[in-house]
Amino acid sequence: MLLPSRDGRLKPYRLTGSPLTPRAPRRPFTRTAFAAAHVVSDPLAERDPWQGRPAVDWDATLKFRHYLWDQGLGLAEAMDTAQRGMGVDWPTARELIERTMREAKAHPLAPRVACGAGTDHKAPDDLRDEDAIIAAYEGQMEVIEAAGGQVILMATRALPAIGAGPETYARVYGRLLDQARDKVILHWLGDMFDPALAGYWGGADVNAASDAVLAIIAAQAHKVDGIKISLLDQAHEEAFRKRLPAGVRLYTGDDFNYASLIEGDGQYHSHALLGIFAAIAPAASQALEALAMGNSAEYHALLAPTVPLSREIFKAPTQFYKAGIAFVAWLNGAQDHFIMPGGFQSSREITHYAEAFRLADQARLLIRPDLAETRMRMLLGLHGIDGG
Template sequence: MTQLLLPDAGGALSPYVLEGSPWSTTPPVAPFNRVVFSATHVVADPFSAADPASGGAIDWDATLAYRRYLADLGLGIAEAMDTAQRGMGLSWADSLTLIRRTKEALEGTKVPIFNGCGTDHLNPSDVRSLDDVVDAYLEQVEAIQGAGSRLILMASRALARVARTPEDYLAVYRRVLARADQPVVLHWLGDMFDPELKGYWGVHDLTAARDIALQVIAENPSKVDGIKISLLDKEREIDMRRRLPAAVKMYTGDDFNYPELIAGDAQGYSHALLGIFDAIAPAASHALGALAQGDTARFMEILAPTVPLSRRIFGAPTRFYKTGVVFLAYLNGHQPHMVMLAGHQAMRPLPYFIDIFKLADAAGLLRDPDLAAARMKRFLGAYGVEG
């Protein structure tokens, strides 16, 4: 029996006994019947002298090892996305290196790998025209496709800044998609994930925004594999899913309601492109295996305890969810520290980490309880908690 002392809101310590039964990390025995991507975090190099204000440096060995771990569990990789701190510490130059190295590291695996393509090498305040946005997108399109890799067309802060009408969005996406060698995944990221994307698609009404995104797809049917929406609103996702052309996939990005969206209903289901799968990979793999065998009840049963954990990790301010994802990787021994690019390990309060520890235990996501407890004690010591 593993236990430790945890503080309450007032700092008083009380015993906590770990009770979870850790999920095994055995590879799936059969292919999943959903296309599944885990958006994946990067591991920072704590010994680098690089200024955190400029992002910092990456521990490439640990970063790539984590991708191999996810691939062994059958999860595809959504590389260089917001989970990897894209736009919040991860530069475009490091993103491209990451894309290339991940492709090389996972050569020979059967998991799909798609890669974030955006305009983040631009300072939005320096952008003057839609041409600037298109040129920036195409620079990344050509670099990623030149590496032999597939695209996730990420939402652009620069476009959100200079576009004035929905037609501006349509014109930009039309020009960029024309240069895609293979069908891409579009990414509609809500402003809870990135406040600079408020009013994306040129309107503030989400129903009108849905219609613009659908028009982009309708105008470019051969260029779109699917669309990921991250609005944390299951009804909007279901509504849009039912309006998509039959050949276009819906990838859920709803880290609050993913089990029922992936399970689907009589009219269809969502595939997955989720940051939370980085943190709950073993449970996700087991659940998806059950779903592929036709056991939807078991799929829902496995994922049910992960939902409170995910809702806490992605709670407001949602854009700092990466801190919780990295914390779980630290507790589980995938990296020896909690240092993040741009110092983001400091972007959540202590009660957040305590809740994640408890919720991960309840979901069977602390793979070595003794190690997790020892690391939690060490972590608490940095806050002056001794016990």
């Protein structure tokens, strides 16, 4: 077939024809691995894509979660991958959490599910002081705990918006950790994912911010399962994880360098809480199985080809990566259409989708090659391109 390239030309491409087969792992993983999953829209029920609650295809959305669980992966639910704050509102996220937790409890593998708690159900004008921010978090934490999920304290836009310093972060997170029922996961999302989060933990300097959040963790380490860091900075993550108290995990959110970070250096390693794992689930699952068996060569053979795909999906502007996750799901038949809440599929250009198609194939991730090619041709046609 003919695919567009960034130099404005159509170039021939032939599928490799060697996809991985999704399957259950044959032994337990030695790394905790959460895949952050997206929400599947229901185009027939959608009435006003840019306003109000999105229409969700609940059957397809939950089926995708089973697909991840069946391969031994945990789930990070209602996170930014699910378009929290970018198309999916809190009422929808709440229903998603409650539906997902009912499914998880019935699943034979008893998968781990951690759910994002934030402040996005409140308008910015209602979040002008730390007490209001704490109360907003508390409301969402209560919903997650009532449903039986583990809490992820998502980074909130409200704290940078009020110019909060390290002392404010310490008070806010101290209160939240103190009242959490179980251990929680903290969340450090860089401004490449959300520009409104610049200066999180109280300052623009990443080293000072690291000191601030490490002090929060040290003060209540018994209430912290781990911290997810998504700064796309391998050296920083490697230095940071060495400073964590014993028993507190580093969950990498680095969608550029996850392979080496998860493997580690023999003394320290990262666990995973990654949006890309939803798109590369067969490779991620089988690589983690290989790592658990001590087969580093097979681990890298499976994961290394996925890194170029992840770097393409998470290219700048990084916050639009969600379109690539849904695109791969559509190619693989996990959903019947390529429509996203708020029309988010339009956030990336056709040359991006063409490159993601090539790289997914080369990473052995087009599980149904004939279907993937048919759907890629459909997308090309919508852009006025004859794929040959």
